[in-house]
Amino acid sequence: MSPLKNYSTTITADRSASEIAALLARHGAESVLWDYGPDKKVSAISFRIKTAAGVLPFRLPANVPAVQKTLYSQYVARRGVTRTQASLEAAQRVAWRILKNWVEAQMALIEVEMVSLEQVFLSYMLVGENETLYERLKTGGFKMLAAPRNDSDGQIRVLGEH
Numbered sequence: 001m002s003p004l005k006n007y008s009t010t011i012t013a014d015r016s017a018s019e020i021a022a023l024l025a026r027h028g029a030e031s032v033l034w035d036y037g038p039d040k041k042v043s044a045i046s047f048r049i050k051t052a053a054g055v056l057p058f059r060l061p062a063n064v065p066a067v068q069k070t071l072y073s074q075y076v077a078r079r080g081v082t083r084t085q086a087s088l089e090a091a092q093r094v095a096w097r098i099l100k101n102w103v104e105a106q107m108a109l110i111e112v113e114m115v116s117l118e119q120v121f122l123s124y125m126l127v128g129e130n131e132t133l134y135e136r137l138k139t140g141g142f143k144m145l146a147a148p149r150n151d152s153d154g155q156i157r158v159l160g161e162h
Contacts, residue, residue, distance in 0.1 A: 003071075004071060009097045013095070013096040016093070016099070017096055017100075024047050027107055032046070035130075043064075051118050052118070056125055064091050065091075067091040074086070
């Protein structure tokens with residue numbers, strides 16, 4: 001198996017975040033805000049963008065610890081990743097580069113009208129103070145998403161209910 005995409009990038013997280021901000025602006029973002037973590041490194045990009053449903057807020061986080069864990073696992077497994085490439089600094093660069101690639105791909109799908117912006121970014125929509133729709137649903141055990149179903153006894157139940 002090959003190393004993680006962008007594992008050897010030298011492009012800074014700030015540059016990738018800037019490129020994401022520019023992509024969002026070209027596609028109608030009215031504002032873009034960089035969020036910083038306790039380590040004073042960019043941790044997420046929040047933006048507001050006009051959609052068919054009006055102006056909606058979104059937040060795209062970079063899960064740097066998950067990227068570092070993957071890079072470290074690949075280093076240990078001798079899959080082409082060096083110890084330096086598995087560092088926290090490298091993981092920061094890789095996480096933001098992957099996120100930038102993802103946003104580019106999503107914008108291409110939106111441009112050709114394969115999907116809508118709301119479809120692509122829905123899980124990242126802010127529904128509370130720095131809380132995304134995905135985080136809210138996860139906290140609630142995804143119970144809100146379950147479609148009702150009729151059981152053999154004629155009662156309507158939510159999936160997962162007994």
